[in-house]
Amino acid sequence: MKDACAALSVSGLDVVLEGARVLRNLTFQVPSGKTIGLAGHNGAGKTTTLRALMGVVRSRGEIHLDGNAIDKMGPAERARRGIGYAPEDRRLIVALNVVENLRLPAEIRAFSAAEIERRLQAVLELLPELKALERRPAGLLSGGQQKMAALGRALMVGDRLLLLDEPFQGLAPALARRYAEALRTLRLQRPELAILITESNPSLLAPLAAQVYTIERGEIRAPTQV
Numbered sequence: 001m002k003d004a005c006a007a008l009s010v011s012g013l014d015v016v017l018e019g020a021r022v023l024r025n026l027t028f029q030v031p032s033g034k035t036i037g038l039a040g041h042n043g044a045g046k047t048t049t050l051r052a053l054m055g056v057v058r059s060r061g062e063i064h065l066d067g068n069a070i071d072k073m074g075p076a077e078r079a080r081r082g083i084g085y086a087p088e089d090r091r092l093i094v095a096l097n098v099v100e101n102l103r104l105p106a107e108i109r110a111f112s113a114a115e116i117e118r119r120l121q122a123v124l125e126l127l128p129e130l131k132a133l134e135r136r137p138a139g140l141l142s143g144g145q146q147k148m149a150a151l152g153r154a155l156m157v158g159d160r161l162l163l164l165d166e167p168f169q170g171l172a173p174a175l176a177r178r179y180a181e182a183l184r185t186l187r188l189q190r191p192e193l194a195i196l197i198t199e200s201n202p203s204l205l206a207p208l209a210a211q212v213y214t215i216e217r218g219e220i221r222a223p224t225q226v
């Protein structure tokens, strides 16, 4: 068992991509019920960190979720353990409408139809702007609307941990405020949920995160209390 109160515990995480060591010995925790930030400049390794946590790139080192090792598992198994991932580039299926995109990971997890509907309604209540876009093909959404849809999709399966990669990047100010407000509401609705958010601009994380780690050239600096 790793640190009992950490939903996510990462120790000595290394990633090598095309011969280059992109992440070096990353060690950090995301406690249950906390929002933790990961700030860093372009190319620092934020996306690679989340991809390694989700299992879509190969990594070395230990990753524990609620005390159980997940580092040997593939992405689908990690999703089944309750990790929801909103990638930086959204990765929505453009030909499917918003609701179909939201339902997809829950269908892959083989939840019952009633459970999928319950989750969908909870997400649409938290993110009412998606309700107005329900039947619109994802390919016709603006970049900011796609970020919202990617958050909603992550929430459909992310019962334990949400990984949000630069959610505020490219969002118009009004939509960024709404996104932050939704995260605050979520914090109240789901007090046990652990959230890891990356950002290149750490000031955007300050109002949301209990702690912000800084990543530089693939290495983590000491966390700052905010």
Ligand SMILES: Nc1ncnc2c1ncn2[C@@H]1O[C@H](COP(=O)(O)OP(=O)(O)OP(=O)(O)O)[C@@H](O)[C@H]1O
Pocket (backbone or CB within 6 Å): 017, 018, 020, 022, 040, 041, 042, 043, 044, 045, 046, 047, 048, 049, 088, 200
């Ligand atoms: N598939 C890949 N092959 C080789 N190198 C890669 C690959 N993907 C990323 N890198 C390199 O890894 C480093 C970290 O990239 P990463 O995308 O994780 O950074 P980031 O912090 O998310 O940057 P950004 O703020 O631009 O999104 C960069 O030097 C990048 O060039």
Ligand SMILES: [Mg+2]
Pocket (backbone or CB within 6 Å): 046, 047, 048, 088, 165, 166
């Ligand atoms: Mg990135």
